[in-house]
Amino acid sequence: MTGYYSLAPVWISDVVGSALMLIISFGAIYYAHRLRNAEPSSIIWMYLLVLSAALAGFSISRAVAHLAKHAMLMAGYPHMWEFFRPYTGAFNSIAFIVVASVTFFFPKVQKINSEILNDKRALEQATRDIKALNRDLEALVERRTRQLSVSERKYRGIFEGSMDTIFVLNQKFIFEDINPTGLSLLGYDSLEDFIGKISLADIFVSNSDHTQFLEDISRSGAIKDMECRIRNSSGAELVVLLSVTVTTKDLSRRTNYVGIAKDITVRRRMEKQLHQADRLASLGQTAAGVAHELNTPLGIILGYTQLLLRNCQESDALHSDLKIIEKQTNNCKRIVQDLLKFARNSETKKSDVDLIECFKEAISLFGHQFEKEGVIVETRFENNLPKVFADGEKLKQVLVNLLVNAKQAISGNGLIIVTMKLNPDRRAVIVSISDNGCGMSTDTVEKIFDPFFTTKPVGVGTGLGLSVSYGIIQAHGGALEVESEEGVGSTFHITLPLTDQNHQNIYPDNLQ
């Protein structure tokens, strides 16, 4: 290895290698370009395209320069090669730096691009999810709205159609809503007149009921079946069972109250009437027993007294004493007869009675006296009033009793209104006698039909008039009721049932 060695192998590798580099580098650019076109958004293919381009630039510079160098040297122009040589070297250096730069920066760019793509995918997925959710949400909202509408209709139906009063109160116990039944019960025509204007305190009759209500609701948050009296817009008293509860479970944040009020006025009245009827029936049995027991001895006393009177001269001192005994015994017998009438043990002779005629006969007895004392009797009789099957004399006695009582209730000038009409189902005749007299307290009304109960001074009445009237009407299968308000007046209602025959007389077309 001490001699000269030919550089021909170096020359061959240089020329052939340069030519191959040119060809291969263009091939690389071709595929890198195709890759880039296949997936334009890929940053990796972009990098490979730049890398291939930089290497192709290097290859061109190097290969062309090397081939040109050999050509120039062989052609005998070495100075030309010396001219181009620095340019090719500088260009190669730039190509290396470009390759190095893009390579060093590529991972970072690729990472950022990857994150952007991931974010894009996530965003697209989120958009798809939101669209799906939106679609589902619309369906869900539609379904829920439908369910809500059905539920609303159902509960609105319960609210509107309930036969009991359902209401909502706000924090200050002012009505926020009420169903039609409640509005009608309280006597209001429209919600506008009621909602937000009337409070629970306004309708309670008794302050004690109101206080009890407030105490119970604040203590336990609910009230169940509290019986209390309320007043409607026309002033009529009603008895209701009140149940109220707060709408929130947290008692410290109660905002609304929901309640139900059940009207038991009629039931209470019926119970009261039944109670009174029972009591009067019991009293009637007692009275009948006493009357029977007294009737016989009184008859014997009266008989012997009359026998003694027959044998006694009027000038005799004993005669006047016997007369007193006879008179008092007759008084006792009348009382006993009244007791028997009250106990419905007396005989009745029933026939078709014209009530208007019956009334006229009754009023004729003391009509002129009424006029003299300034009491006007006004009559309001329904046309074509049917006859009733009753004992006319006893009915007349009842009318007389009631008219006399009405007159006595009026001090000075006054008005008595007598009304006769068919009841709503047209199965009975109702005779009402109203006066604008002093009226009666609740306690008095409760005892008004008791035998020997009277508010009149001693000696003015026996206290059997209304008891007898009550017994007579009961004996006719009817009812005698009273409504009274102290200082305003009283009204007695006589209900006399019509027999089938009487009923058919009103409606002859109904006969089949």
Place this chain on the structure above:
Amino acid sequence: MIRIITFLALYSYLTPEPVYALQSHGEPEGLFAHQIAHILFSVSMIFLAYWLKSNNFTRERGWRLIQISCILFFIWNLVAFCGHYVEVKLPSKLIEGTGSGWDQALLLSGSPYSLYYYFLKMDHLICVPALACLFLGLRNLYKKTLMKVAADK
């Protein structure tokens, strides 16, 4: 800080000295720049080969070929770097003959660098396979991408 800057500005303004804005560059700077570019290129290729491996790209044949290409380019850069160095060290009188090299001859005993120069000058033997690997890798990736795009459609 503002006071210091103001002081320095005033000092430099009040004590003027000659400045050399343009620096002259002598002969070896071009070679040094070229050699540094080779170093950068080689380091970037090793970096790329490592990155492809660590990111599991090399499970595909195309990327494996590109990784091989990177390694070959790294080797080629070392060869080229040494070749430039040896070329500078080798006295020109050791090469006999004129022209492009076809009829030239090298005196191998003339310098300890002569033998290295002879082999290092044949760097195309590494450079061409490196480029070929890149080409083959790209072609492989392109074919696979085409199939993937077709499958996606």
